[in-house]
Amino acid sequence: MKEFLTKRNSFIGIIVLATAFLYSKDGSITTSVVSTATAFALPLALAAMVGIMCERTGIVNIGIEGTLLTSAFAAFFVSSLTSNILLGFAASVAVGSLLGLLLAVMSVSWKMDQIIAGTIINILATGLTSFLYVQGRTIPSTFPEYDIPKLKDIPFFGPVLFMHGPLFYFGIFVILSLYVALFKTTWGLRSRAVGEHPSSADTAGVSVARLRYINVAIAGAIGGLAGAFLSLELVGSFERGFTAGKGFTALALMIFGRWNPLGALAAAMFFGMTQAYANQLMIDQVVQIPTQFITILPYILTIIVLAISAGKVRAPAAEGQPYEKENA
Amino acid sequence: MTQTKKKSFDVGNWLIPMIAVLIAMTIAGIMMKIQGADPFSAYKTLFTTSFGSVKGFSATLGKATPLVISGLAVTIGLRAGLFNIGAQGQLISGALGTAWAGYTFTGLPAIIHLPIAILFGVFFGAFVGSIAGALKAYRGVHEVITTIMLNSIIMGLSDYLVVYHFREPGQLLTRTSEIQKSARLPILFGLPFGFFIAIALAILAWWVMANTTSGFRFETVGRNKFAAWYAGISVKRTLVTAMMISGGIAGLGGAIETLGVTYRFEPAFNAGLGFDGITIALLGRAHPLGIIPGAILIGGMRAGASNMQFVAGVATELVDLLMALILFFVTAPLVTRFFKNSGSKAVTGGWGN
């Protein structure tokens, strides 16, 4: 935990306190706002996990947006073809990991510039999904909301955490296990070593290329999960430009969360909260300030928080550089 | 950097992209067939309209101009080790500033009005850029976050300003009044004047990076900020300056687009220009001159898109696909290997430094 519970993150505490205070004033509204926030947050958090997985092993992945878009499309397209959302889910995970592999081929095997590789994936995704998209298709159903018995009756936390669909729970599970895996397992140790100082890992007999391939592919699969969550659980449809820049916001959240799964989750939650409250301000019509101000609030807050907490964030050192054995 | 300078004069560096482009176009052609359009007439249209006629070529250069400039903005950032995703926001603020100066000041001769309007654009772009720069240098906030956030902030803010303050009288749309005649960029030999500015700027940037002490400072900070610090280069100041210049250039892009093409500010007008800049910069391997051919090529495809759809029924998305394929084949060592076995070297450093 120590990577994550730094005093820099004290703002999380402030949010919690603020929420608690608001809850004491109006429970039901606050509950609904926070549960909305989680819905906003999860896809962002999952997208951030894609980035963390890759960058912790030294691969910059700027193609998250493209991965989300393509896999969301695959999920929708296959579900509607086969009228089976499970197949759709499988498809999106498969497509996600395929894009991961593509990134791995370009950046690990061909040692291409990784930002370029990611950009290629993004443009390709926009073009392909829009090109293959056929209107009028619909999916048989979406993943239903499943309220976890007992837990759902806990005031506040029930609605916020335990009244969602299966992909939501799965997503949370993935994030938590990624944290554990990264900091407690041998796989995590080796991955981080590869991301920080590949030649050390190499000289210790860890295959840099292999580990990078595996992790980037898994990251892609997580992107697939995020895409499926959007199109099969949250919305139940697909549109062009469906992911609306979440993949880029995720990059910010990843750095905001200092390449730590829990950090990124918190950052995403913070982001979701500001969005949900922005909506709430409109709903309650308390303020007569222009909507633009409300909508840019989250972004401004993010910058302010980072400026104050002066996150001298440190990226994995070997990130972005292809590994040449010879220079070991 | 003596290295990079040699690169651009090496024949292989021109031949390989050519072949890469051909391969990309072949694949795109196959997709057109699948989609039921005729690739040959499509490409014929593309070339006759975008590169064949003076009118068409002028249109192409018109599209290429903002791409060259925003590509240049991103390139300058990359040189100093900064990944400026915020060209979009900087470009928009520049466009708005210029538009305001363009329609507010009346009765000025073009000689005075044009430069003033352009300066406004450069200033606001530079201002937004330097916010990210300062946050990076003095607070250690990563430029990728700040620029992504600033993009959204600028989007909302510019919109607020237009809706509540600068909106054209009696206008429903979110847009400003049209700029004065005196603030419009002329057409030179049937070609958009802005393009000449863009090229001049690219050459200047290349020369500065390769031959001046400032260029050397940028490069050094970009490659090893500790060595830079040891060598007595003010890392903080360099970071701020780099982002300021990068933003200023992006702002100039917005200015030229406003003064030469749109004649007013309207949010939709500048959509995506800054992001294309990233693609262009990478296509040009972050070389100030290297970005020009890429910009012209993509500009041509953008200019010819609707003709291809009208004449050959090609779906407009194919232009995006084509862009992706070209970037892929130009940068992937597939083609390169075929000639000399040189792995492509990275132009960006991740979020490191």
Next chain:
Amino acid sequence: QAATKPDCSKAKFKIGVVTDLGKVDDKSFNQSAWDGAKAGAKKISGGCATYIETTDSKDYAKNMALFADAKYNTIVTVGFLMADATAIAAAKYPKIKFIGVDQNNSTTNENLTGLIFDEDKSGFLAGYLAGYLTKSNKIGGVLAAKEVPPVYRYGQGYINGVAYAAKEQKKTIKTVVVYHEVGATMFSDPAWGATTAGQLLSQGYDVIFGAGGGTGNGALAKVAKKKGAFCIGVDTDQWFTVPEAQPCLVTSAMKSLSEGVSDLVNLASVGYSTGGEYKGDAAIAPYHALASRVPAAVQAKVKALTPKVLDGTIKTGV
């Protein structure tokens, strides 16, 4: 987008549609306009319609010129953003009949007709219906940016419609419309639409109006998952365009875009053009399967109110 696009080069009467940023299959106004043009073309002997999808809002003029230079007889331009460009083109090509969808037209060019709608009226009717359907007395809307005039008219009409119903019933109903942030994604952000709709639902809002391309559709899809809640679509009868919303879709606040376009195209084909502005019909869609959930009394009230609103005897206050 696999469908091959018609080639009209040989046709006798050529109709060209220039879309606003967007595609002819956007389930929304571009699509309706395109359908209208096709329908119109069918009714004309030797009529043929085709389209160009604008990808850069600086290309409006260029794209119209493509049709004009190819001697097209009628050019349909879709969306309020193209108003100016269309007016200029109309002046430049007096022989060609221009139809500007969603475009107010103050010009005197008789070859340009602005096809406009009182979105506020259909919005008002939808709101009125909502006012009678709500059990929680909380009514919401999830809309694209309010900077877009038609969207704004829908929203205001809706709010006032609810107020009108509330006055009739002598009760207070809370009405809220949440607008998306203006910008590139405002019509294509279903995730936001769905999540925001969810936020409203979880606070007891039980009738929700989703208006604005994919963003609105996202809201509809979300409401469809909530038992007992109603949702209201926009522009066309979305019972057909957004089937996933059928569980909640009680009606849609429509403007008869296709009909309007098709009518004007046919007028044009006989060489007639009204010039000025042409008011297309506003209406609300049939209840379809949800008729059973709308009390007969309410259906009657709406039926009675509709003509008064449409002919303006009842003001929508927009």
Next chain:
Amino acid sequence: MSDLLEITGLTKQFPGVLANDNISLSVKSGEVVALLGENGAGKSTLVKTVFGLIKPDKGEIKIMGKVMEPGDTAGVIAAGVGMVHQHFQLVPVMSVTENIILGDEPRKAFFIDRKSARQQVIALSEKYGLEVDPDAIIEDLPVGMQQRVEILKALRKDVNLLILDEPTAVLTPLEIDELLVVIRNLAKSGVGVVLITHKLHEVMAVADRVLVLRGGKAIGFTSPKETDEAGLAQMMVGRSVVLRVDKTPANPGKPALEVKGLQVLDDRKLLSVKGVDLVVHKGEILGVAGVEGNGQREMVEAICGMRHRLAGQVLVDGVATKDMHPHAVHASGVSHIPEDREKHGLVASYSIADNLVLNQFDREPFAKGWVRNISQVNKNADAVVEQFDIRTPSAQNLASSLSGGNKQKVVVARELSEDLKVLVAAQPTRGVDVGSIEFIHNQLIAARDRGAAVLLVSAELDEVLSLSDRIAVMSGGKIVAIVDSKDADRNYIGRLMAGMKA
């Protein structure tokens, strides 16, 4: 019994450099083979190839009779080979324990068994008498300590063959003696050892056989019995080398560099320089002796304006210099050979030529006002490469392609290639071959004789003793004694360094 290691006809060509040219070598168990050679001779390349880090162009490598797959590091490790790398192979942000167990972690199911890992490390460091803090983060450790970790990493598994690439470059005399004992014991227990070092007395002390490389070629074998240090030096450089520094007595002028009450924090924000006063006169070399990590680095960086001065002053010719402003300090006539050449000294992706003007690129003649004078930069480079004998095909090559010693030469050359008032030299000959050491030493003395005040900081006690006119002993962040080199006694100073009251 068969050879542990058998290399036959190994050849490796790097762009522009034939690093290894048909080299053959065999190592028996229980034998210590030393590799000697100038910087760039190909020593590291040879051992890296053995360890599977470099794929050879030609040649075969057998370990314990088994032919090795080129580039199969894991296989080599499995065969019982351990290696200490010249450039530390440690993950800076990770703990000592994590670094040592990396690649073969004790585990419970998927999880790392941190407890037993920690115990392993403690046991290991006791077994070999190399003391380390298992929980310390590598980047917080002084290089000497990092070197110990690197060695422990190699010794962790019971190795049959141990390769050490310049393991003693950053160790203190005591540590070196300890390490040599470890090596001898390992050999006794049947381990084969390949040792690369530039310190001839170490070779004489432990080596059974010596293979000398020059320009990638194997010049031949010898052994301590057959020759002496001078002989070894001659064999590797190809000419006779003066190993003892002979210099005229200094004639100090007035104070050039004055340090008054200097206090400095280290990276962990702990007070590491606790009030230092120093005076270096024109025309003298003041050597600072001390065990690594006693504040020398922080002191040097503070003097040179690279680290904030918590308290105190640094004066050049009586004028106070600006804090935290390297450029200003440099402009006032202070040159600085930084301790960490890779981090501060060089821009790896720059040409050698650009690196040679790194801190004067904006001055005449390398720039006229705003414009750089590239041709001058290149002219300068060709001259310096010639004069300082930097081994490279061209001054336009990237600095990253240079061997360790040659990188150091580039930095030294740059700092000495201008007339200077004060020279601050931190570890100036670390990892440099005897030929170059001689050269650099002569350069330092020449600078002194030109009237420069030289502040020499080195972990090499011998270097300090032989070069300095006066010696300051630093311990625990303080100057504990300043003695005249004439009456400086090795053991006495050694004890002071170790922090004992003499």
